[in-house]
Amino acid sequence: MPTSAYLAGAAGAAHPSQVRTDSSSEPLVALALENVSMAFGALRAVDGVSLSVRAGQKYAVLGSNGAGKTTLFNAITGDILPTGGCIRWFGQDMTRLAPQARIRMGLRRTYQSSLLFKELSIRDNLFLAVRGVSAGRFSVLRTRSTHPSHLAVDDILERVRLDGIQNELVGNLAHGQQRQLEIGMALVGQPRLILFDEPAAGLSPVERRELVLMLKNVPADVGYVLIEHDLDIALKVVERVTVMHNGRVLTTAAPQEIEHNAEVQAIYMGGRHS
Ligand SMILES: Nc1ncnc2c1ncn2[C@@H]1O[C@H](COP(=O)(O)OP(=O)(O)OP(=O)(O)O)[C@@H](O)[C@H]1O
Numbered sequence: 001m002p003t004s005a006y007l008a009g010a011a012g013a014a015h016p017s018q019v020r021t022d023s024s025s026e027p028l029v030a031l032a033l034e035n036v037s038m039a040f041g042a043l044r045a046v047d048g049v050s051l052s053v054r055a056g057q058k059y060a061v062l063g064s065n066g067a068g069k070t071t072l073f074n075a076i077t078g079d080i081l082p083t084g085g086c087i088r089w090f091g092q093d094m095t096r097l098a099p100q101a102r103i104r105m106g107l108r109r110t111y112q113s114s115l116l117f118k119e120l121s122i123r124d125n126l127f128l129a130v131r132g133v134s135a136g137r138f139s140v141l142r143t144r145s146t147h148p149s150h151l152a153v154d155d156i157l158e159r160v161r162l163d164g165i166q167n168e169l170v171g172n173l174a175h176g177q178q179r180q181l182e183i184g185m186a187l188v189g190q191p192r193l194i195l196f197d198e199p200a201a202g203l204s205p206v207e208r209r210e211l212v213l214m215l216k217n218v219p220a221d222v223g224y225v226l227i228e229h230d231l232d233i234a235l236k237v238v239e240r241v242t243v244m245h246n247g248r249v250l251t252t253a254a255p256q257e258i259e260h261n262a263e264v265q266a267i268y269m270g271g272r273h274s
């Protein structure tokens, strides 16, 4: 997409903090998928999916391998263009918006650890990220410890429970600690919604418990959508669940209902391999 179109897209879509909210109305919907489809040739990886995530809501998308979960995330972030349907962000159509424009509007997803600077400390990685998205970002002057950027870093370090080892080099971190930092990086720059694709994959039981605590520390006004094969984690940390099967929505319900849904048990848990 040409730069001008990309910028126009970003300028045309206000950051949600600029979107007026009417306290008398229904809860604000952050993300709405309307009949979203993604076909790869004859394969309908995502087939007419509709769901909505309220601002600040903690949400899970579950389903067995190949159900279409990651493909759905790719459509939400703009990494692929869906072949059908509409994706709305605080009411505005963002179906065809460039990924960078979506990031500026407050959408995040967790990335692989290769995006971290391994030779720098945890704190410095977060600090660079915070400075990268704040005003005066190209300043090389040393900042005081009371500078807002440092305070933002302090807040994130605490939330992802890395404040105790903030000066450790990222290259020395255990797998689970790197995962913690990736979640910290997603919290930079006042996100409104974060997409987590299988954050527990490859983590030990102890690291999984740590992950649950971190997910519970995500600020109330920051929503997330979690893809997770580990039901013990997913059902503990979300308010709403959509179960996908063969690209379609099987059901959307509260976690307690999902836990006891026989159809979900048969299809999801029977065919589950994390
Ligand atoms: N770029 C692509 N080209 C062709 N087929 C694809 C592509 N990406 C995904 N698929 C197919 O789409 C289907 C859904 O894949 P997807 O990765 O979205 O599933 P998933 O629910 O994330 O599964 P898992 O739990 O294993 O991560 C699969 O059959 C997959 O092989």
Ligand SMILES: [Mg+2]
Pocket: 069, 070, 071
């Ligand atoms: Mg996947």
